[in-house]
């Protein structure tokens with residue numbers, strides 16, 4: 337075997353490479369400011385998605401020749417591009433507002449070093465290229481006062497969190513200040529349990545935290561019966577309380593990064609109810625700013641409509657007729673005017689644009705009160721997404737698709753039939769694949785499987801993609817004893833072969849549809865694959881993913897429609913049943929639907945299942961559990977549904 341070079345030498349070489357990377361990144365950033373300057377004179381928008389797509393596609397191809405994975409290259413460059421866009425925006429915004437530029441900003445925020453507001457403030461200053469002079473405050477009121485009195489240049493206030501929602505106190509304060517909103521900034525919130533010493537979680541007795549932080553982690557904290565939550569005025573206060581406590585078994589809720597300011601260590605990470613948890617902050621200043629037209633802008637205004645029926649609708653129609661997109665609407669009681677509401681509206685438009693000027697003029701005629709709180713640059717760069725075909729390259733040895741995709745009716749006319757236990761999927765009969773996503777005991781799993789079998793299910797699916805090998809074996813043996821096919825989740829390419837020994841069918845999560853290596857490995861296996869459509873993928877992306885599997889040899893692909901992302905805010909999905917017909921015309925692959933992915937209500941799940949059958953789907957995938965919760969059916973509801981389906 338070749339001898340490894342000395343560790344210190346290799347590390348030195350890596351350190352040097354990292355330095356070069358930093359140099360290169362700084363050079364790239366400087367160049368992007370030149371681009372911003374040309375866009376300033378040509379009035380071209382900062383964002384150029386087409387250029388980003390070309391750039392990513394080229395980098396992916398180049399990366400591949402050097403053995404770098406497409407997703408790795410994409411992730412890296414999405415981050416680089418995000419920085420480049422935000423940096424260009426801040427640069428042009430400063431040039432448009434030269435009097436705001438200073439070498440250092442005094443920023444007032446809630447709490448002290450370590451708080452999320454502190455992290456957001458320092459990020460805001462860094463983006464503007466200014467030093468951060470911190471002015472920690474005890475309340476939101478004090479933050480506003482610090483800016484109004486001239487003690488601070490800017491105030492930073494959290495306005496909403498993806499998990500706990502809007503921060504009412506801040507909305508209420510905005511009604512009474514003359515400060516303007518001049519910027520927004522967003523930070524990822526990664527809540528941890530922070531203690532003075534590294535210790536097992538079981539030893540922690542008390543957890544200090546800001547009420548917002550505690551509510552964002554309510555599920556985790558409830559599951560830890562031995563921990564009592566204690567409210568503090570800010571996250572920084574919570575950390576301070578822990579660092580000054582003589583009791584080692586108290587802890588704080590906060591970010592790992594913030595905890596370092598108090599020498600606290602994370603004894604548990606990722607404890608928020610929502611995996612993706614971010615907070616949006618607004619920046620307030622004495623004077624409003626202008627946003628250059630090349631920069632995507634947002635404007636916030638408040639209005640009180642009359643109390644007659646439809647007054648709010650009338651106001652919103654004004655935005656619609658001027659082609660203005662509203663991205664947030666919040667209402668708060670008007671203090672002192674019982675029963676009256678003030679509406680806070682965020683729109684994606686520049687205050688300098690004619691359409692917003694006209695809309696606001698019309699609104700002043702309709703409302704009893706209206707005031708613009710500010711216009712500022714949008715702090716959001718949604719990453720460009722490449723299609724599956726851009727992310728993948730044909731593999732050597734793979735079947736050549738020519739111009740007839742392997743999934744198409746042009747390639748094969750007859751519907752593909754897949755054997756699932758005793759059932760033939762793709763035949764005239766509608767198939768039911770069902771099972772619990774979790775179970776408490778093997779008796780419960782056994783009983784569930786028995787009912788499912790008795791009422792016509794042909795395959796058992798249990799657990800989720802985190803299922804352990806032991807659990808998979810348990811489900812497989814229950815399925816076998818009931819003559820049900822075992823549908824197994826699979827996450828990684830290396831699991832495909834060992835799981836093939838127990839699984840009858842593989843099931844992919846929607847977000848795995850674009851995982852090239854996994855699809856390739858499944859294409860080489862001999863077990864049918866249920867391919868869920870990614871929630872943002874088009875039909876052609878979906879069939880491309882099927883092509884990838886089929887090109888490796890495995891022709892047994894089942895398409896599973898589990899909803900596409902709508903244009904609604906949040907993560908709302910919609911299930912387009914008309915698509916089943918379209919798919920069945922285009923493709924010979926069997927199609928099943930998963931209504932529980934988009935509907936939480938059991939009656940709606942049942943109705944969608946019946947509709948799916950009526951429209952020609954080959955089967956359904958259902959989450960069935962003895963103690964059914966949202967998105968699930970109880971065993972009894974399953975039984976009723978099956979009777980309806982087979983009548």
Ligand SMILES: C=C(O[C@@H]1C=C(C(=O)O)C=C[C@H]1O)C(=O)O
Pocket residue numbers: 368371382383384385387388391416417420421
């Ligand atoms: C730098 C530019 O501006 C933006 C940033 C890009 C980048 O960092 O590569 C690419 C396209 C634009 O969205 C550009 O237009 O070239």
